[in-house]
Structure formats: C-alpha cells, structure tokens
Amino acid sequence: EAQVTQNPRYLITVTGKKLTVTCSQNMNHEYMSWYRQDPGLGLRQIYYSMNVEVTDKGDVPEGYKVSRKEKRNFPLILESPSPNQTSLYFCASRQLRLASLNHTDTQYFGPGTRLTVL
C-alpha cells in the first residue's frame, strides 16, 4: 500500500531535549516536505527536499533541521525543542513533474505527529 509513515505519532518531551521525528514514503517520490499545523494558523511548511541531499527552507524553518540521505526518508530534527514548537506535524511527499509522463501533482500526507514540549 502506497503510504507516508511517521514516527512517533505522539510525543511529550521537555525543553532542550533533542528529538527526531521520522518520515518514510514507499512511493519513490523525489519531493518530501514537513508542515506544522497550529490552531488558527493552518498548515505552514517547515522544510522541503527536492531529492536526495537537496533540502531547502520553507516558511517557518527556525528551530528545525532536516536531512535527506536516502530517497525514502526525511527526518525532522529538533536540536533544542522549545514550548513554541508544540504542534501537530505532518510529513508529505509527491512526484516531481519531470519524473514521469504520468505524474500526479497530488501530495500524500502522513498521519501526523502530535508533539508537546513542556
């Protein structure tokens, strides 16, 4: 089954304790992205990656890092989490338009990771 998986689904941590949220997709997609969702603000993009070893900042990258060492994985790293990073996080993936003649522009989202930083 084509899917995007995230782990963990729920996490409560304390300020300053480094954490990693993993994201993996099995659709061989080039493009992967991280979003955070906050009440009243909708979804905002944190980082994205166009392919292996290619990453770039989205709208709200401060306090986050990402890496793209393999095509299927795109972990989100919080080196020193703070309470303002308490949020619902979503990973997403899609094909690039030139990757296939039958490409789709649909982004596929993971189930979300609810993070609480105390």
Place this chain on the structure above:
Amino acid sequence: SQQGEEDPQALSIQEGENATMNCSYKTSINNLQWYRQNSGRGLVHLILIRSNEREKHSGRLRVTLDTSKKSSSLLITASRAADTASYFCATEGNSGAGSYQLTFGKGTKLSVIP
C-alpha cells in the same frame, strides 16, 4: 506565507443539504487542491484542479476555479454526518520557489447534523 483563505470559517448544515466552501488566493497558481481533515488527524486529498480547468467533479464533490477572481469553491452535495471535518484549500505556485510548495488556507470547519 498564507495564501488560501477559506470562507466561511465554520459551517453547520443538516444532513442531506449541500455544503459550499470558498477559497481565495493571491498569486498565480499551477493547481489548487482540496483536503479534508478529521479532528486532529491526517489530511486526505480530495480533489485537484489545474489552473487551465474551470470545473471538476469527483463523486459528490464539485470544485470550480476562477483564475480571474483567484477563487475556488468546493461543493459537497447531499451531505452526510461522515462529512463532518475541516476542509482546506491549498495552492501550488507555478514558478520559482513556489513550484511544488503547497500553501494552505486556515480551513472551513464543517458540521453535518444528522
């Protein structure tokens, strides 16, 4: 940067009625997508309409796009209690840094009363 803005923010209807949600955006787009989210859960892709399309159907969903007004609408016909969710529009830019990046609105919260 927030681009899509949904209207209304909340909508409550009786089962069987039609629900219409609107989305406005600011810059040129490649496509516009609608997603559904059940409370606190993942986003489910509903339908995508490209900038050169004006209307698209999928089951009980009908989406229109007016690029001259930079607006879109999502119509859900014969609503069911199971349609209760938040609905988001998302626009994909058509050039430079906007390509592939989805910019979401804040969503419309739909409640369908049985």
